[in-house]
Amino acid sequence: MFGPRIIGDDGVELRTPSLEDYGLFAKWQLEPAVTRFWGPRLQDEPPSGAEERMKKDGESKTSLLWTIAHADETVGFTGIFGIDWVRRDGETGIFIGRHDLYGRGIASETVRLRMAYIWNELDLHRTHNWIALPNQGSWRANKKSGYAQVGTYPRVGFRSGEWIDEWLGEAFPHTFPKDRTPPPWR
Amino acid sequence: MALGGIIRGKRTTLRTPTEDDLGGYARWMADMRVRALVRPWHEPAMPATWKERLGEQTKEKNGALWSIEAEARLVGLVRVGFGSEPHRDSAHIHDFIVDPDEWRKGYGFDAVLALHRYLFDYLDLRRASVSLTVENAGARRIADRLGYTEFAHKHEVHFRDGAYVDELELLMERPVWDERWGKTEREYQPLGSGGPGSVDPKGDV
Numbered sequence: 001m002f003g004p005r006i007i008g009d010d011g012v013e014l015r016t017p018s019l020e021d022y023g024l025f026a027k028w029q030l031e032p033a034v035t036r037f038w039g040p041r042l043q044d045e046p047p048s049g050a051e052e053r054m055k056k057d058g059e060s061k062t063s064l065l066w067t068i069a070h071a072d073e074t075v076g077f078t079g080i081f082g083i084d085w086v087r088r089d090g091e092t093g094i095f096i097g098r099h100d101l102y103g104r105g106i107a108s109e110t111v112r113l114r115m116a117y118i119w120n121e122l123d124l125h126r127t128h129n130w131i132a133l134p135n136q137g138s139w140r141a142n143k144k145s146g147y148a149q150v151g152t153y154p155r156v157g158f159r160s161g162e163w164i165d166e167w168l169g170e171a172f173p174h175t176f177p178k179d180r181t182p183p184p185w186r
Numbered sequence: 187m188a189l190g191g192i193i194r195g196k197r198t199t200l201r202t203p204t205e206d207d208l209g210g211y212a213r214w215m216a217d218m219r220v221r222a223l224v225r226p227w228h229e230p231a232m233p234a235t236w237k238e239r240l241g242e243q244t245k246e247k248n249g250a251l252w253s254i255e256a257e258a259r260l261v262g263l264v265r266v267g268f269g270s271e272p273h274r275d276s277a278h279i280h281d282f283i284v285d286p287d288e289w290r291k292g293y294g295f296d297a298v299l300a301l302h303r304y305l306f307d308y309l310d311l312r313r314a315s316v317s318l319t320v321e322n323a324g325a326r327r328i329a330d331r332l333g334y335t336e337f338a339h340k341h342e343v344h345f346r347d348g349a350y351v352d353e354l355e356l357l358m359e360r361p362v363w364d365e366r367w368g369k370t371e372r373e374y375q376p377l378g379s380g381g382p383g384s385v386d387p388k389g390d391v
Contacts, residue, residue, distance in 0.1 A: 151338020168338045
Protein backbone atom coordinates (compact mmCIF):
# COMPACT_ATOMS: atom_id res chain seq x y z
CA MET A 1 0.00 0.00 0.00
CA PHE A 2 0.94 3.60 -0.37
CA GLY A 3 0.01 6.30 2.12
CA PRO A 4 -2.25 9.28 1.43
CA ARG A 5 -1.15 12.92 1.42
CA ILE A 6 -0.62 14.36 4.90
CA ILE A 7 0.41 18.00 5.20
CA GLY A 8 2.62 18.91 8.14
CA ASP A 9 4.48 21.94 9.43
CA ASP A 10 7.57 23.71 8.10
CA GLY A 11 7.06 22.65 4.50
CA VAL A 12 7.06 18.92 5.24
CA GLU A 13 4.44 16.62 3.82
CA LEU A 14 3.98 12.90 3.21
CA ARG A 15 2.82 11.99 -0.29
CA THR A 16 1.84 8.97 -2.31
CA PRO A 17 5.07 8.05 -4.15
CA SER A 18 5.49 8.55 -7.89
CA LEU A 19 7.64 6.51 -10.27
CA GLU A 20 10.06 9.45 -10.40
CA ASP A 21 10.38 9.24 -6.62
CA TYR A 22 11.26 5.55 -6.88
CA GLY A 23 14.10 6.48 -9.24
CA LEU A 24 15.44 8.87 -6.62
CA PHE A 25 15.07 6.32 -3.81
CA ALA A 26 17.22 3.82 -5.72
CA LYS A 27 19.85 6.44 -6.59
CA TRP A 28 20.15 7.75 -3.03
CA GLN A 29 20.67 4.29 -1.56
CA LEU A 30 23.90 4.02 -3.55
CA GLU A 31 25.40 7.27 -2.23
CA PRO A 32 27.90 7.25 0.64
CA ALA A 33 26.76 10.53 2.20
CA VAL A 34 23.35 9.12 3.17
CA THR A 35 24.04 5.39 3.68
CA ARG A 36 26.46 5.33 6.61
CA PHE A 37 23.77 3.69 8.74
CA TRP A 38 21.83 2.11 5.89
CA GLY A 39 22.33 -0.96 3.70
CA PRO A 40 25.38 -2.28 1.85
CA ARG A 41 25.16 0.28 -1.00
CA LEU A 42 24.71 -2.44 -3.59
CA GLN A 43 22.26 -2.45 -6.48
CA ASP A 44 20.24 -5.63 -6.81
CA GLU A 45 17.92 -4.64 -9.65
CA PRO A 46 18.30 -3.25 -13.17
CA PRO A 47 17.59 0.45 -13.80
CA SER A 48 14.20 -0.56 -15.16
CA GLY A 49 13.37 -2.33 -11.88
CA ALA A 50 11.89 0.73 -10.18
CA GLU A 51 8.52 0.28 -11.87
CA GLU A 52 8.29 -3.37 -10.86
CA ARG A 53 9.32 -2.55 -7.28
CA MET A 54 6.76 0.25 -7.10
CA LYS A 55 4.04 -2.09 -8.35
CA LYS A 56 5.01 -4.68 -5.76
CA ASP A 57 5.05 -2.12 -2.93
CA GLY A 58 1.70 -0.71 -4.02
CA GLU A 59 0.11 -4.15 -4.01
CA SER A 60 1.55 -5.18 -0.65
CA LYS A 61 -1.00 -5.71 2.14
CA THR A 62 1.67 -5.71 4.83
CA SER A 63 3.48 -2.44 4.18
CA LEU A 64 2.64 1.19 3.66
CA LEU A 65 5.03 3.69 2.08
CA TRP A 66 5.14 7.46 1.65
CA THR A 67 7.39 9.89 -0.14
CA ILE A 68 8.70 12.63 2.14
CA ALA A 69 8.52 16.07 0.53
CA HIS A 70 10.09 19.27 1.82
CA ALA A 71 9.39 22.63 0.18
CA ASP A 72 7.62 20.66 -2.55
CA GLU A 73 10.71 18.56 -3.37
CA THR A 74 11.06 14.82 -2.82
CA VAL A 75 13.67 14.30 -0.11
CA GLY A 76 13.16 10.74 1.17
CA PHE A 77 10.74 8.04 2.11
CA THR A 78 9.13 6.58 5.21
CA GLY A 79 6.64 3.88 6.05
CA ILE A 80 5.68 0.85 8.04
CA PHE A 81 6.71 -2.61 6.93
CA GLY A 82 6.04 -6.25 7.82
CA ILE A 83 2.66 -5.44 9.34
CA ASP A 84 1.27 -8.34 11.36
CA TRP A 85 -2.49 -7.77 11.32
CA VAL A 86 -3.09 -10.35 14.06
CA ARG A 87 -0.59 -8.87 16.49
CA ARG A 88 -1.33 -5.38 15.03
CA ASP A 89 2.39 -4.60 14.99
CA GLY A 90 4.76 -3.33 12.32
CA GLU A 91 8.28 -2.01 11.79
CA THR A 92 8.67 1.66 10.90
CA GLY A 93 11.51 3.21 8.95
CA ILE A 94 12.70 6.50 7.49
CA PHE A 95 15.33 7.46 4.92
CA ILE A 96 16.34 11.04 4.11
CA GLY A 97 18.22 11.05 0.82
CA ARG A 98 19.35 14.68 0.93
CA HIS A 99 22.23 15.07 3.38
CA ASP A 100 22.26 18.83 2.75
CA LEU A 101 18.90 18.94 4.57
CA TYR A 102 19.98 17.05 7.70
CA GLY A 103 19.33 18.84 10.99
CA ARG A 104 16.30 20.82 9.80
CA GLY A 105 13.68 18.82 11.65
CA ILE A 106 12.38 17.03 8.56
CA ALA A 107 12.72 13.60 10.18
CA SER A 108 10.95 14.70 13.37
CA GLU A 109 8.02 16.14 11.44
CA THR A 110 7.87 13.07 9.19
CA VAL A 111 7.75 10.70 12.15
CA ARG A 112 5.02 12.81 13.78
CA LEU A 113 2.81 12.64 10.68
CA ARG A 114 3.51 8.96 10.08
CA MET A 115 2.74 7.89 13.64
CA ALA A 116 -0.42 10.00 13.80
CA TYR A 117 -1.67 8.22 10.68
CA ILE A 118 -0.73 4.78 12.02
CA TRP A 119 -2.54 5.27 15.32
CA ASN A 120 -5.59 7.04 13.96
CA GLU A 121 -6.18 5.26 10.66
CA LEU A 122 -4.57 1.79 10.80
CA ASP A 123 -5.66 0.90 14.35
CA LEU A 124 -2.35 -0.79 15.11
CA HIS A 125 -1.44 -1.74 18.67
CA ARG A 126 2.33 -1.33 18.50
CA THR A 127 5.18 -0.33 16.20
CA HIS A 128 8.88 -1.00 16.53
CA ASN A 129 12.15 -0.09 14.87
CA TRP A 130 15.85 -0.88 14.86
CA ILE A 131 18.09 2.16 14.38
CA ALA A 132 21.89 2.44 14.34
CA LEU A 133 22.78 3.75 17.80
CA PRO A 134 25.13 6.48 16.46
CA ASN A 135 22.31 7.74 14.23
CA GLN A 136 21.06 10.00 17.00
CA GLY A 137 19.04 12.21 14.65
CA SER A 138 16.87 9.27 13.71
CA TRP A 139 16.14 7.79 17.13
CA ARG A 140 15.68 11.24 18.67
CA ALA A 141 13.11 12.04 15.98
CA ASN A 142 11.29 8.82 16.85
CA LYS A 143 11.44 9.51 20.60
CA LYS A 144 9.68 12.85 20.11
CA SER A 145 6.67 10.96 18.77
CA GLY A 146 6.48 8.38 21.52
CA TYR A 147 9.18 5.80 20.82
CA ALA A 148 11.12 4.43 23.80
CA GLN A 149 14.24 2.28 23.82
CA VAL A 150 13.69 -1.35 24.86
CA GLY A 151 17.15 -2.74 24.20
CA THR A 152 20.49 -2.42 22.46
CA TYR A 153 21.57 -4.98 19.88
CA PRO A 154 25.37 -5.04 20.12
CA ARG A 155 27.75 -5.06 17.14
CA VAL A 156 25.23 -5.38 14.35
CA GLY A 157 26.84 -3.39 11.57
CA PHE A 158 30.40 -2.56 10.62
CA ARG A 159 31.45 0.79 9.16
CA SER A 160 34.90 2.32 8.78
CA GLY A 161 36.63 0.04 11.26
CA GLU A 162 33.94 0.24 13.93
CA TRP A 163 31.21 -2.09 15.04
CA ILE A 164 27.89 -0.32 15.40
CA ASP A 165 25.17 -1.17 17.93
CA GLU A 166 21.46 -0.79 17.23
CA TRP A 167 18.83 1.06 19.21
CA LEU A 168 15.69 -1.03 19.56
CA GLY A 169 12.56 1.03 20.06
CA GLU A 170 8.83 0.54 20.39
CA ALA A 171 5.80 2.84 20.45
CA PHE A 172 2.13 2.52 21.34
CA PRO A 173 -0.87 4.77 20.72
CA HIS A 174 -0.78 5.91 24.35
CA THR A 175 2.89 6.98 24.11
CA PHE A 176 2.20 9.46 21.30
CA PRO A 177 2.20 12.98 22.82
CA LYS A 178 -1.35 14.30 22.46
CA ASP A 179 -0.16 17.91 22.07
CA ARG A 180 1.80 16.88 18.95
CA THR A 181 -1.23 15.45 17.14
CA PRO A 182 -1.39 17.05 13.69
CA PRO A 183 -4.55 17.91 11.75
CA PRO A 184 -6.91 16.37 10.76
CA TRP A 185 -6.70 14.28 13.96
CA ARG A 186 -6.07 17.13 16.44
CA MET B 187 20.52 -23.41 1.36
CA ALA B 188 16.68 -23.59 1.53
CA LEU B 189 16.41 -27.09 3.04
CA GLY B 190 18.86 -28.31 5.63
CA GLY B 191 20.92 -31.49 5.48
CA ILE B 192 21.68 -34.00 8.20
CA ILE B 193 22.75 -32.80 11.65
CA ARG B 194 23.01 -35.53 14.24
CA GLY B 195 22.33 -34.97 17.91
CA LYS B 196 22.56 -37.63 20.59
CA ARG B 197 18.83 -38.39 20.60
CA THR B 198 17.53 -36.37 17.67
CA THR B 199 18.47 -35.84 14.05
CA LEU B 200 17.82 -32.71 12.05
CA ARG B 201 17.17 -33.79 8.48
CA THR B 202 15.88 -32.57 5.14
CA PRO B 203 12.08 -32.08 5.23
CA THR B 204 9.91 -34.13 2.90
CA GLU B 205 6.28 -33.88 1.83
CA ASP B 206 5.51 -36.68 4.27
CA ASP B 207 6.32 -34.27 7.11
CA LEU B 208 3.70 -31.72 6.07
CA GLY B 209 0.86 -33.42 7.93
CA GLY B 210 2.81 -33.00 11.16
CA TYR B 211 3.63 -29.36 10.36
CA ALA B 212 -0.05 -28.64 9.66
CA ARG B 213 -1.11 -30.31 12.90
CA TRP B 214 1.34 -28.27 15.02
CA MET B 215 0.35 -24.95 13.44
CA ALA B 216 -3.26 -25.73 14.35
CA ASP B 217 -2.40 -26.71 17.92
CA MET B 218 -3.34 -24.05 20.46
CA ARG B 219 -0.56 -25.21 22.80
CA VAL B 220 1.94 -24.20 20.12
CA ARG B 221 0.15 -21.02 19.07
CA ALA B 222 0.01 -19.75 22.65
CA LEU B 223 3.81 -19.67 22.73
CA VAL B 224 4.97 -18.88 19.19
CA ARG B 225 3.79 -17.22 16.03
CA PRO B 226 2.98 -20.05 13.59
CA TRP B 227 5.31 -20.45 10.64
CA HIS B 228 2.20 -20.60 8.45
CA GLU B 229 -1.50 -20.67 9.20
CA PRO B 230 -3.44 -23.94 8.86
CA ALA B 231 -4.28 -24.72 5.24
CA MET B 232 -5.17 -27.51 2.83
CA PRO B 233 -2.49 -30.12 1.98
CA ALA B 234 -1.86 -28.65 -1.48
CA THR B 235 -1.05 -25.29 0.10
CA TRP B 236 1.45 -26.94 2.44
CA LYS B 237 3.15 -28.52 -0.58
CA GLU B 238 3.39 -25.09 -2.19
CA ARG B 239 4.88 -23.69 1.01
CA LEU B 240 7.53 -26.40 1.09
CA GLY B 241 8.22 -25.61 -2.58
CA GLU B 242 8.66 -21.93 -1.72
CA GLN B 243 10.99 -22.84 1.13
CA THR B 244 13.24 -24.74 -1.28
CA LYS B 245 13.76 -21.44 -3.15
CA GLU B 246 14.62 -19.51 0.02
CA LYS B 247 18.08 -17.98 -0.38
CA ASN B 248 18.61 -16.65 3.13
CA GLY B 249 17.67 -19.55 5.35
CA ALA B 250 17.06 -23.24 5.83
CA LEU B 251 14.37 -25.52 7.21
CA TRP B 252 14.95 -28.83 8.96
CA SER B 253 12.61 -31.52 10.23
CA ILE B 254 13.56 -32.96 13.62
CA GLU B 255 13.36 -36.70 14.07
CA ALA B 256 13.65 -38.87 17.19
CA GLU B 257 13.17 -42.60 17.52
CA ALA B 258 12.43 -42.77 13.78
CA ARG B 259 9.49 -40.38 13.93
CA LEU B 260 8.95 -36.71 13.20
CA VAL B 261 8.99 -34.64 16.40
CA GLY B 262 9.61 -31.06 15.30
CA LEU B 263 10.91 -28.47 12.88
CA VAL B 264 13.40 -25.63 12.95
CA ARG B 265 13.77 -22.77 10.49
CA VAL B 266 16.85 -20.54 10.56
CA GLY B 267 17.69 -17.31 8.70
CA PHE B 268 21.29 -16.45 7.83
CA GLY B 269 21.15 -12.68 7.43
CA SER B 270 21.93 -11.04 4.14
CA GLU B 271 24.99 -10.14 2.10
CA PRO B 272 27.61 -8.93 2.71
CA HIS B 273 27.38 -9.90 6.40
CA ARG B 274 26.11 -13.45 6.28
CA ASP B 275 27.82 -14.19 9.56
CA SER B 276 24.91 -14.75 11.92
CA ALA B 277 21.83 -16.89 12.31
CA HIS B 278 18.37 -16.08 13.59
CA ILE B 279 16.13 -18.94 14.67
CA HIS B 280 12.78 -17.95 13.19
CA ASP B 281 10.82 -21.08 14.13
CA PHE B 282 11.58 -23.89 16.52
CA ILE B 283 8.66 -26.19 17.23
CA VAL B 284 8.57 -29.51 19.02
CA ASP B 285 5.39 -31.58 18.75
CA PRO B 286 3.47 -30.81 22.00
CA ASP B 287 2.91 -34.54 22.47
CA GLU B 288 6.71 -34.92 22.64
CA TRP B 289 7.41 -32.11 25.11
CA ARG B 290 9.45 -32.76 28.27
CA LYS B 291 11.42 -35.62 26.73
CA GLY B 292 14.63 -33.64 26.19
CA TYR B 293 14.30 -33.55 22.40
CA GLY B 294 14.29 -29.76 22.26
CA PHE B 295 17.63 -29.22 23.95
CA ASP B 296 19.28 -32.09 22.11
CA ALA B 297 18.15 -30.75 18.72
CA VAL B 298 19.10 -27.17 19.50
CA LEU B 299 22.53 -28.14 20.81
CA ALA B 300 23.16 -30.07 17.59
CA LEU B 301 21.92 -27.13 15.53
CA HIS B 302 24.25 -24.70 17.30
CA ARG B 303 27.18 -27.06 16.89
CA TYR B 304 26.48 -26.89 13.16
CA LEU B 305 26.12 -23.08 13.25
CA PHE B 306 29.34 -22.44 15.16
CA ASP B 307 31.60 -25.43 14.55
CA TYR B 308 30.67 -26.08 10.93
CA LEU B 309 29.39 -22.79 9.48
CA ASP B 310 31.77 -20.71 11.63
CA LEU B 311 29.13 -18.06 12.38
CA ARG B 312 29.72 -15.10 14.68
CA ARG B 313 26.47 -15.28 16.62
CA ALA B 314 22.94 -16.65 16.80
CA SER B 315 19.76 -14.95 17.96
CA VAL B 316 16.18 -15.83 18.79
CA SER B 317 12.96 -14.11 19.94
CA LEU B 318 10.88 -15.75 22.68
CA THR B 319 7.69 -14.77 24.45
CA VAL B 320 8.15 -14.41 28.20
CA GLU B 321 5.70 -17.28 28.71
CA ASN B 322 7.79 -19.76 26.73
CA ALA B 323 9.56 -21.07 29.82
CA GLY B 324 10.72 -24.29 28.17
CA ALA B 325 12.46 -22.48 25.35
CA ARG B 326 13.95 -19.97 27.80
CA ARG B 327 15.46 -22.78 29.89
CA ILE B 328 17.01 -24.28 26.75
CA ALA B 329 18.36 -20.88 25.68
CA ASP B 330 19.84 -20.17 29.11
CA ARG B 331 21.51 -23.58 29.27
CA LEU B 332 22.93 -23.10 25.81
CA GLY B 333 24.39 -19.67 26.66
CA TYR B 334 21.97 -17.09 25.30
CA THR B 335 21.62 -13.72 27.01
CA GLU B 336 18.80 -11.19 26.78
CA PHE B 337 19.42 -7.88 24.99
CA ALA B 338 15.90 -6.48 24.66
CA HIS B 339 12.55 -6.78 26.38
CA LYS B 340 9.70 -5.86 24.04
CA HIS B 341 6.29 -5.14 25.47
CA GLU B 342 2.89 -6.46 24.39
CA VAL B 343 4.11 -8.15 21.21
CA HIS B 344 2.50 -11.60 21.03
CA PHE B 345 -1.31 -11.84 21.10
CA ARG B 346 -2.95 -14.96 22.55
CA ASP B 347 -5.91 -15.76 24.76
CA GLY B 348 -7.38 -12.26 24.45
CA ALA B 349 -4.31 -10.40 25.67
CA TYR B 350 -0.80 -9.39 24.70
CA VAL B 351 2.35 -10.86 26.18
CA ASP B 352 5.92 -9.51 26.14
CA GLU B 353 8.69 -10.90 23.99
CA LEU B 354 12.45 -11.11 24.60
CA GLU B 355 15.34 -10.83 22.18
CA LEU B 356 18.22 -13.19 23.00
CA LEU B 357 21.70 -13.52 21.62
CA MET B 358 24.46 -16.10 21.78
CA GLU B 359 27.95 -15.04 20.75
CA ARG B 360 30.62 -17.31 19.33
CA PRO B 361 33.00 -16.95 22.36
CA VAL B 362 30.24 -18.26 24.62
CA TRP B 363 29.85 -21.31 22.41
CA ASP B 364 33.61 -21.86 22.39
CA GLU B 365 33.87 -21.60 26.16
CA ARG B 366 30.81 -23.63 27.09
CA TRP B 367 30.55 -26.23 24.34
CA GLY B 368 33.50 -25.88 22.00
CA LYS B 369 35.66 -28.51 23.68
CA THR B 370 33.01 -31.22 23.74
CA GLU B 371 30.72 -30.48 20.82
CA ARG B 372 32.34 -30.84 17.41
CA GLU B 373 31.00 -31.80 14.01
CA TYR B 374 34.16 -33.86 13.39
CA GLN B 375 37.11 -35.08 15.42
CA PRO B 376 40.26 -32.98 14.93
CA LEU B 377 42.22 -33.91 11.83
CA GLY B 378 44.92 -36.44 12.67
CA SER B 379 43.20 -37.61 15.85
CA GLY B 380 42.36 -40.97 14.37
CA GLY B 381 38.67 -40.49 15.02
CA PRO B 382 35.91 -41.02 12.46
CA GLY B 383 36.27 -38.66 9.51
CA SER B 384 39.80 -37.61 10.41
CA VAL B 385 42.89 -37.93 8.25
CA ASP B 386 45.93 -39.76 9.58
CA PRO B 387 49.50 -38.72 8.75
CA LYS B 388 49.76 -41.47 6.13
CA GLY B 389 46.88 -39.98 4.24
CA ASP B 390 44.38 -42.74 4.86
CA VAL B 391 40.89 -41.63 5.82
